[in-house]
Amino acid sequence: MTAQNPSARDRFLGLLRASVADGTLVKLTLGKHRGTDPTLQNLFVRPVTLKAGPHLSLVWHHATRDITKNHSPAEALALLEPLIGADFLDAHLFTPAQTIQLADTPGGAARLSVKTAATAPAPPPAGHDREKSHLIAADAPWLHALGVTNAQGRPREGQAAKFRQINKFAELFTHLLSDAGLDAETHSSASSLRVVDAGCGKGYLTFAISALLGERATVHGIEARPELVALCNEVAAGHGFAPRLTFTAGTIEETSLESVDALIALHACDTATDDALAKGIAAGAQLIVVAPCCQKELRAQLTAPPVLTGPLRHGIFQERQAEFVTDALRAELLEWCGYRTKVLEFISTEHTAKNLMIAAVKVRPPGDAADARRVRQLAAFYGIHTQRLASHLGLKLDPA
Ligand SMILES: C[S@@+](CC[C@H](N)C(=O)[O-])C[C@H]1O[C@@H](n2cnc3c(N)ncnc32)[C@H](O)[C@@H]1O
Numbered sequence: 001m002t003a004q005n006p007s008a009r010d011r012f013l014g015l016l017r018a019s020v021a022d023g024t025l026v027k028l029t030l031g032k033h034r035g036t037d038p039t040l041q042n043l044f045v046r047p048v049t050l051k052a053g054p055h056l057s058l059v060w061h062h063a064t065r066d067i068t069k070n071h072s073p074a075e076a077l078a079l080l081e082p083l084i085g086a087d088f089l090d091a092h093l094f095t096p097a098q099t100i101q102l103a104d105t106p107g108g109a110a111r112l113s114v115k116t117a118a119t120a121p122a123p124p125p126a127g128h129d130r131e132k133s134h135l136i137a138a139d140a141p142w143l144h145a146l147g148v149t150n151a152q153g154r155p156r157e158g159q160a161a162k163f164r165q166i167n168k169f170a171e172l173f174t175h176l177l178s179d180a181g182l183d184a185e186t187h188s189s190a191s192s193l194r195v196v197d198a199g200c201g202k203g204y205l206t207f208a209i210s211a212l213l214g215e216r217a218t219v220h221g222i223e224a225r226p227e228l229v230a231l232c233n234e235v236a237a238g239h240g241f242a243p244r245l246t247f248t249a250g251t252i253e254e255t256s257l258e259s260v261d262a263l264i265a266l267h268a269c270d271t272a273t274d275d276a277l278a279k280g281i282a283a284g285a286q287l288i289v290v291a292p293c294c295q296k297e298l299r300a301q302l303t304a305p306p307v308l309t310g311p312l313r314h315g316i317f318q319e320r321q322a323e324f325v326t327d328a329l330r331a332e333l334l335e336w337c338g339y340r341t342k343v344l345e346f347i348s349t350e351h352t353a354k355n356l357m358i359a360a361v362k363v364r365p366p367g368d369a370a371d372a373r374r375v376r377q378l379a380a381f382y383g384i385h386t387q388r389l390a391s392h393l394g395l396k397l398d399p400a
Pocket of ligand 1: 198199200201202203204205222223224225250251252253265266267268269272275
């Protein structure tokens, strides 16, 4: 079906508004850029569901970087409408039933063409896998640069779990920010939020946080492996994240942090988690989120009450016990430091066995004597004399 100007552009805009209003917009792509910025090439638009409700995510694709911004539907339409058929001569609107193209013709008149059903993209799947429910869209160019997705914006083979994990984290972190009073509605400070990712590895979650918070936050990754830091800084610079997202090489313990609003450390091995917790506490972080792993430090010290000697001849029970005691002590120490602490499952064990998360929000002054007593009683029960976080915090476990 085709229709000629003068109604082609207006009809396209009418269909775009309708698809946004009734939730059938799958995506909008604008190409053939003829506007004033010579570096701008395309604009990709897709729906996303944020805590504040449905939004449209606009990815401005430039020659050397991408800039992503989320807008309310009304704001996004007000921004997009003047560009369609003017700055961008080609526009594709995808809905489950149709692909509608507005394109200029050699004679200069815009033409509308509609392809139905068979050639239109499949409708978004129902439930939580709907593409639009992902806070971090699979076609985010930085995910491709970090090797999670392919050039078509789909998770690469073997990376689907990583993609789900990134989104699960983004979802959880959004809720935790709001618990900690650091969401945009509650925390309207003129200065931006300072977020640190300690032991950030290849930076998947560091990028995700920066993408989620945009200009609201400066995000900093600390990583011991300099080659990963170089890669992350290169991707950040090439995709419009720098300077609000930066990475430095070094150990968590040796990196000095000034004041921080939120600190995360996911799967920072063994006592690196304690170093991260201590840094976050010292930097006054309102929110601290860690997912510990490889809890080896206490294994040699652990003694069990006689009734547990039998079961603990099994190595796996010893290992689980060391994990439990280590993380329970960390959670109790955080309480002593004035944090309300939650221990939760980060992601199903189907994706990773390292799935325990400790989330702590600062709610009161530190140093409560009853909290210190609880820490010491727990340590004494398991025969623990020293533990790295307790040492960082200056709390003697066996004061005798
Ligand atoms: C298992 S990876 C996790 C990466 C990232 N946090 C994530 O969840 O995707 C752990 C990373 O922490 C880094 N790391 C471990 N101990 C560290 C320390 N003491 N200081 C800085 N980085 C550390 C390692 O080099 C590694 O890249």
